[in-house]
Amino acid sequence: MMRKILKPFILISLLMISVNTFSQTKDFAAPEEITTKAKEWVTALNLTDAAKKSAVENVIAVHLTSIRDWHNAHPASTVPDGINPVTGNKLSDLDKQIIADSAIPASVHQSLMDGLNKNLSPEQVETILDKYTIGKIAFTMKGYKAIVTDLTADEEAKILTFLKQAREQAVDYKSMKQISAIFEIYKTKSEQLLNNNGRSWRALYSAYTKKIKDEKAAKAKQ
Incomplete structure (x- = not known):
């Protein structure tokens, strides 16, 4: 019975050791x-x-x-x-x-x-982290500025902090779907920040999407 308990424990321990050693290998x-x-x-x-x-x-x-x-x-x-x-x-x-x-x-x-x-x-470290996450910070921040046209400097700084946290956490995931999901966690925090500041993220986003649809419709009529 004891051997059955120890066997998976030993395998897990060996896996953890091998990963730690592997990550530190120089050559x-x-x-x-x-x-x-x-x-x-x-x-x-x-x-x-x-x-x-x-x-x-x-x-x-x-x-x-x-x-x-x-x-x-x-x-x-x-x-x-x-x-x-x-x-x-x-x-x-x-x-x-x-x-x-x-x-x-x-x-x-x-x-x-x-x-x-x-x-x-x-700055160079940030460039590499952006490579891992295909520039999601710049893309996401551009979206926030388009949706919240009167975004304050304080709000922008706090949202940028959230997005940088997302980026560094996301680099440890393999697929873009996973990376996007990690960013969603911090985008939710950013949107909650805006709500806490007296804004309605839902209303702002709805107004933005309506504006885009109206602009597309106007172009189609030209």
Whole structure:
């Protein structure tokens, strides 16, 4: 009986150790498609220091490979059926996959951020994080400014803080659906902020969509 209990515990322990060790490996042979992506992202920084360029490429490649391997080893089916404690809705496959992927050791994320901050300026780090999330911060902030035309500087700063939190959390997820879902968490916080400031996000969004429809209809008549 004791052996049956210890066996899964040992397997879990070995998995955690292997992931932690893997995420800290400096000389790592990442898959070609991941290496190519890492090089493309780093090219945007125009680094002149060859050593830093190589180090950053390696940090990104190790992180992307760690995320991929954890994701592949922990499919949504490993999470039992249940409900979302916030909405009460049954967990979707996307919910389950996010839960499974969120269990990746924190050291994987920490190794990425430590490696980036060691070799890059804060602005360059943000550029790489934007590459992970296909520029969602700029796109989302542009949307808020279009919908809330009198957005205050304080509101903009707080929303930007939320979106940066979303971006850094989202880099540890493999698919764009997951990344978008993480951003939705912080977009909800941003919209609640606007509501708390006496605005009605629902009314603002409704007015914006009506404006867009009216503009399209006017163009169609021309």
